[in-house]
Amino acid sequence: xxxxxxxxxxxxxxxxxxxxxxxxxxxxxxxxxxxxxxxxxxxxxxxxxxxxxxxxxxxxxxxxxxxxxxxxxxxxxxxxxxxxxxxxxxxxxxxxxxxxxxxxxxxxxxxxxxxxxxxxxxxxxxxxxxxxxxxxxxxxxxxxxxxxxxxxxxxxxxxxxxxxxxxxxxxxxxxxxxxxxxxxxxxxxxxxxxxxxxxxxxxxxxxxxxxxxxxxxxxxxxxxxxxxxxxx
Amino acid sequence: xxxxxxxxxxxxxxxxxxxxxxxxxxxxxxxxxxxxxxxxxxxxxxxxxxxxxxxxxxxxxxxxxxxxxxxxxxxxxxxxxxxxxxxxxxxxxxxxxxxxxxxxxxxxxxxxxxxxxxxxxxxxxxxxxxxxxxxxxxxxxxxxxxxxxxxxxxxxxxxxxxxxxxxxxxxxxxxxxxxxxxxxxxxxxxxxxxxxxxxxxxxxxxxxxxxxxxxxxxxxxxxxxxxxxxxxxxxxxxxxxxxxxxxxxxxxxxxxxxxxxxxxxxxxxxxxxxxxxxxxxxxxxxxxxxxxxxxxxxxxxxxxxxxxxxxxxxxxxxxxxxxxxxx
Numbered sequence: 001x002x003x004x005x006x007x008x009x010x011x012x013x014x015x016x017x018x019x020x021x022x023x024x025x026x027x028x029x030x031x032x033x034x035x036x037x038x039x040x041x042x043x044x045x046x047x048x049x050x051x052x053x054x055x056x057x058x059x060x061x062x063x064x065x066x067x068x069x070x071x072x073x074x075x076x077x078x079x080x081x082x083x084x085x086x087x088x089x090x091x092x093x094x095x096x097x098x099x100x101x102x103x104x105x106x107x108x109x110x111x112x113x114x115x116x117x118x119x120x121x122x123x124x125x126x127x128x129x130x131x132x133x134x135x136x137x138x139x140x141x142x143x144x145x146x147x148x149x150x151x152x153x154x155x156x157x158x159x160x161x162x163x164x165x166x167x168x169x170x171x172x173x174x175x176x177x178x179x180x181x182x183x184x185x186x187x188x189x190x191x192x193x194x195x196x197x198x199x200x201x202x203x204x205x206x207x208x209x210x211x212x213x214x215x216x217x218x219x220x221x222x223x224x225x226x227x228x229x230x231x232x
Numbered sequence: 233x234x235x236x237x238x239x240x241x242x243x244x245x246x247x248x249x250x251x252x253x254x255x256x257x258x259x260x261x262x263x264x265x266x267x268x269x270x271x272x273x274x275x276x277x278x279x280x281x282x283x284x285x286x287x288x289x290x291x292x293x294x295x296x297x298x299x300x301x302x303x304x305x306x307x308x309x310x311x312x313x314x315x316x317x318x319x320x321x322x323x324x325x326x327x328x329x330x331x332x333x334x335x336x337x338x339x340x341x342x343x344x345x346x347x348x349x350x351x352x353x354x355x356x357x358x359x360x361x362x363x364x365x366x367x368x369x370x371x372x373x374x375x376x377x378x379x380x381x382x383x384x385x386x387x388x389x390x391x392x393x394x395x396x397x398x399x400x401x402x403x404x405x406x407x408x409x410x411x412x413x414x415x416x417x418x419x420x421x422x423x424x425x426x427x428x429x430x431x432x433x434x435x436x437x438x439x440x441x442x443x444x445x446x447x448x449x450x451x452x453x454x455x456x457x458x459x460x461x462x463x464x465x466x467x468x469x470x471x472x473x474x475x476x477x478x479x480x481x482x483x484x485x486x487x488x489x490x491x492x493x494x495x496x497x498x499x500x501x502x503x504x505x506x507x508x509x510x511x512x513x514x515x516x517x518x519x520x521x522x523x524x525x526x527x528x529x530x531x532x533x534x535x536x537x538x539x540x541x542x543x544x545x546x547x548x549x550x551x552x553x554x555x556x557x558x559x
Binding site: 050051052071072073076077081082084088089090091092093097100101102104105106144145148 | 416419420422423426427429430431432433434435436437438
């Protein structure tokens with residue numbers, strides 16, 4: 001069974017086809033990176049997987065269950081969690097209250113306190129999230145998704161705007177996640193991609209241009225042209 | 233007890249409650265009538281605050297629920313129903329039903345569109361009350377609603393007794409509303425205000441949360457409406473009008489949205505200012521406009537919000553100084 005199976009997904013905004021005939025299957029436990037130039041449709045792909053945007057045609061299955069008609073919150077309850085490209089937190093609430101809200105709808109064993117202690121954030125529990133640094137907020141973005149104890153995790157540029165030290169921190173957080181969690185990650189930092197991903201899907205103009213292992217992606221001429229840049 | 237900002241609301245409410253119990257014996261008949269109105273409108277404004285301050289929905293037809301509750305009670309009473317509890321329940325029930333019906337329509341939109349569509353529905357209900365003369369008395373309204381007979385040894389025609397009846401309802405409703413905002417539902421309501429898309433991503437049915445909040449707010453407004461009609465003895469379409477919805481929004485904003493106590497302070501300030509200013513000049517609405525502008529410019533969190541902010545800051549400084557002294 002695949003964690004995620006997308007078949008012939010199409011999404012248009014007015015006359016603009018943002019996703020055309022996209023098919024994608026991701027195995028349980030896999031780390032899959034989605035790369036591609038700006039405007040390739042990566043975030044739209046995440047939005048249709050999480051249900052924020054409806055599909056024009058095609059199907060989406062989560063863990064073998066057809067899900068394209070489910071509302072976002074039902075998909076979340078089926079084990080899907082996501083982070084946002086731009087920090088989307090409960091800024092006026094404290095870190096503890098944020099985690100509390102994330103844990104509440106899910107049947108998890110751990111309390112917000114245990115969760116924050118495990119990840120080493122208990123000290124900052126009473127800080128309003130808006131008072132945390134941008135780098136910290138970016139990590140809270142990931143923490144909120146993890147607090148849902150997801151089976152499938154969608155990460156939309158988790159290291160965007162972070163320093164190299166912070167990037168390393170967040171990369172190791174993701175690398176050390178249990179293999180029970182399937183991870184899809186949109187990322188522009190190729191070091192992070194090559195560090196984390198088992199397989200890589202390249203999107204270009206709303207189509208899947210290429211899919212393969214790291215070596216295959218590195219050596220593919222088309223990928224080089226649209227994304228990695230030519231060496232000569 | 234350790235000095236803690238969390239214990240302030242508790243101590244504050246005890247002091248306020250004691251003051252509210254003692255005040256009637258100190259006030260003139262006019263002052264008492266004013267205070268009774270402040271409590272009724274305070275409750276009305278608190279119910280709106282659940283939407284504006286906690287859910288983040290600026291609803292512009294909250295007077296509909298207040299008015300419909302009041303009209304329901306008035307219609308029943310003027311047609312011979314004498315039981316207070318029956319009219320009270322009927323008033324709450326009708327407002328709740330209206331909120332459930334309207335909520336299913338207006339919650340499809342958000343932001344300014346939500347504000348406009350609630351305004352439109354509010355005016356439709358106003359027009360209904362205006363034109364349905366056989367039921368509502370049209371622009372003459374319904375008069376002759378007597379003070380309720382509760383079967384108690386003391387009469388509600390006595391202003392003090394009626395005040396205490398209102399106070400009992402006010403306290404009970406405040407406690408219930410306080411419990412609601414502290415409950416799991418209350419936390420999710422605040423979550424929706426902070427970020428609806430994140431709440432959906434976390435697995436919350438945000439539409440249902442907003443719907444429940446809208447219905448609860450409508451029900452409490454209906455209750456306030458019933459109390460109002462028993463106090464006033466008279467109800468007219470004016471109580472359903474958009475200007476009434478606007479006034480109660482003003483109370484919430486001036487007092488401090490998202491604090492529960494704020495709207496009551498707002499109701500108090502506006503009533504007292506209205507009385508002080510309209511004794512001097514006829515230009516009360518203009519003065520209200522100026523007050524509102526000043527609030528938006530200098531008191532963004534309202535009276536209560538600003539006070540809470542400052543006292544939290546003060547306590548933080550106090551603790552810091554104490555800690556440095558210890559070192």
